[in-house]
Amino acid sequence: MSLNNYPAAPTGSRRISQQLNQTQIRKQERANQHYNCSFNELLQQELGRPQGVKLSAHAEKRLQERSIFLSQEDFTKISNAVQKAAAKGSRDSLILYRDMALITNITNRTIVTAMDGKSMEEHVFTNIDSAVIIK
Structure with a gap:
């Protein structure tokens, strides 16, 4: 056919x-x-677009366990610190803010873990290539 x-x-x-x-x-x-x-x-x-900062599941858990609450203003300050670290070529940074230490992956703009003053008793932070102090 x-x-x-x-x-x-x-x-x-x-x-x-x-x-x-x-x-x-x-x-x-x-x-x-x-x-x-x-x-x-x-x-x-x-x-020019502002980039936000994300929280890893581990960081969220640590913030809840340690009763640490971050406001929008806190996230803005942390985001600015991440931007500064990125401009300097940082990859993994310790961000010191108020009485907190935030280990942050700069490349992914993600807070990996968070510690309050009580949790920082060892005074040793590993696997970071920079530190940013927010005043």
């Missing part, structure tokens, strides 16, 4: 196909609007 013996597709399916194609074209046009910026413009936008 040759292909010519098959009936033509109904006009309704052609309309659906055309509508799908038009929808895809509109989606692509909207996506392309984001690419109209130069690379330098996009880079400057990303660099």
